[in-house]
Amino acid sequence: MASPSYARKLLGESSRSLFSARRSICWNCQQPVRSLANQRRKISSYGYTQAKALVYSKYGEPQDVLSLHGHSISPASGTNVVLRMLVAPINPADVNQIQGVYPAKPEMTTALGTSEPSAVGGNEGAAEVISVGSGVKSLEKGDWVIMKTTSMGTWRTHMAVDESKLIKIDNKEGLSPLQVGTVSVNPCTAYRMLLDSAKWSFRGDEWFIQNGANSGVGRAAIQLGREWGFKSINVIRGRENKEEEQKLRQELLDIGATKVITEEELQGREIRDQIKEWTNGGREQIKVGLNCVGGKPATALAKFLSPGATMVTYGAMSKQPLMLPASLLIFKEISFNGFWVSKWSDRHPDQKKQTVDDVLRLTREGRFKDIPVQECKWGWNTELDLLKQAVQGTLGGFRPGKGVFVFEET
């Protein structure tokens, strides 16, 4: 990361005057800054890039702890590149991380010139390379990249980073920044959970069952399942407005869901016979369950898994623990695992690139549709309040789509 001291070292003594303003007040967070943030220019006369980042220096509700920190990024050198962010989603885990309730804690530093050690929010996103250091080999100006690991802080207009921390999008042809910027978390989660949790025969007679089917992961699983020939039973929360519910069912059917049922139907009396009928009297196996809900709905789901199946938990929207009768484990030999995309991505960067490439291939071919998003435009003059609202709203109830920052050219 390009800190002022790093820039100073780089430019030598002659640059000292640049930092004469380093005790001024940040116009957003009202904290003293040592950076060039109060000079509003995209590229300074010395090749500096002006940037803003949504940072926090202590854990709490996003609306209370997030601030917008202006700073300048020194020219790319060595194996560093400077990125302009294109798109950065707001995932629930990002909010949990800010709240301090997420097990992966970001490193807080003063690298961006904040007065307090701070972290930049956000873990996912797509960016464009705007300049490269002389030692950079894998990237050039204009390339699109995504983050190789988590906790790199994507909620910012620009970022300086070593090329080794990035995954290059080899072929951006036919892809939108939004498609590239939302591929790392939800589609990768669905892809690995589905593919790695069973021995599939890919003969078109295998099933999976999932709750939260309307989520980003759920929709990705439906579409990937369809590609791989897996039929799916998709559980959604029932809506009071039945017309809206019907519309949602149809949406999921349209992207490849085999069956869509509500949680109430899943826990009802008739479903057992229905599922038996759908699965050809149980001869077609339900090999994988995907669970992001927990509590009773998850128990109900687990009971429909075929013997030897695996249920993968990747969320707990009900905030209830998983409740599992021992017979499911002992006699039906169901295995219960979890999936954490952050850990997976940090552990398997090569597999991540391969997974991303495959999803983007499907996207390019029109076989993997964007999930519904709520765009939050982020321009140079966008107010902190607007950005904070977008973050704070992410954990709310029924939302029309995943929140995504879409950066305007600044």
Add this chain to the structure above:
Amino acid sequence: MASPSYARKLLGESSRSLFSARRSICWNCQQPVRSLANQRRKISSYGYTQAKALVYSKYGEPQDVLSLHGHSISPASGTNVVLRMLVAPINPADVNQIQGVYPAKPEMTTALGTSEPSAVGGNEGAAEVISVGSGVKSLEKGDWVIMKTTSMGTWRTHMAVDESKLIKIDNKEGLSPLQVGTVSVNPCTAYRMLLDSAKWSFRGDEWFIQNGANSGVGRAAIQLGREWGFKSINVIRGRENKEEEQKLRQELLDIGATKVITEEELQGREIRDQIKEWTNGGREQIKVGLNCVGGKPATALAKFLSPGATMVTYGAMSKQPLMLPASLLIFKEISFNGFWVSKWSDRHPDQKKQTVDDVLRLTREGRFKDIPVQECKWGWNTELDLLKQAVQGTLGGFRPGKGVFVFEET
């Protein structure tokens, strides 16, 4: 199995007179029998073996549905052998099977000449070969055997069975019938659960944690763990009589337990620091959890597992489901599986033989101690009531040992 019709076929028309008594009343179950049960002789003049079996023709409480069925077994022929049972344990699963609440249902037949299709109770046991058919290749008279699979019905004085259904004890030297007769269920369960649920380094710095540590499986796990260099945290139910509790702790320590704690201690406040201290500040990993209790004690146990560990459930003594916070699955990457020794043994007969051989080797070398048992002698004149009591008592509270039928020479 040697049924009267089979015997009739074998002996030809000349044997017809033997079956003239086949409408008489069984002296135990008071049901009409077609067998030779009312002739009390060990070996009839025609080479028949007189046998008794604890049978049931409908599900229910053992005391209500078990009856003692006398019958005769025709001389061994072909690849059949005739066995005299030496020892047959009464496992909780056997009782559940009779109650009809066990997922493995026995086949009910009239092969033994019962008026109703019936099954013989019991799944485990050691037997001595008393005669072999002319086609038998792997066994000879005097050999000791155990059952290769479950549901063969071991609660009987004698059994006719194909040699392929048996595992021969290659070296019975230094072993008691009790040791051989109790090796298939508890020690095999502990052996496979422990060994197959983690990548062990066998360097002496690895742990497992288990509840129900005083059970047959628990004691087997302690001893096998000690052999393999696994340290163990063993959870027992606290006793009101603290002297008794202390005696039990000492017993488990004596067979190789590293630490013994009560369920109350496991759920108490001080245990976290204690376990941290025991495991060298958490540097020594707790790689496997064995659970036969369920409910809150199982949740408490799961929380002490190291990241990436596996918890194997093989029972649910509390009759409560497993309750698992999603974070254990997602962030700590704990996997939850079950183990069902019946399924394992039916699926992997070769591995069963290998496992049995290894446990018996340790037994012979004095490194694997018998578990405490409550013997129930079964002689020719033993009353049905006594046998039924032994079975019925198996699911009771604190017992001094596992119930085992020990057969007297009849």
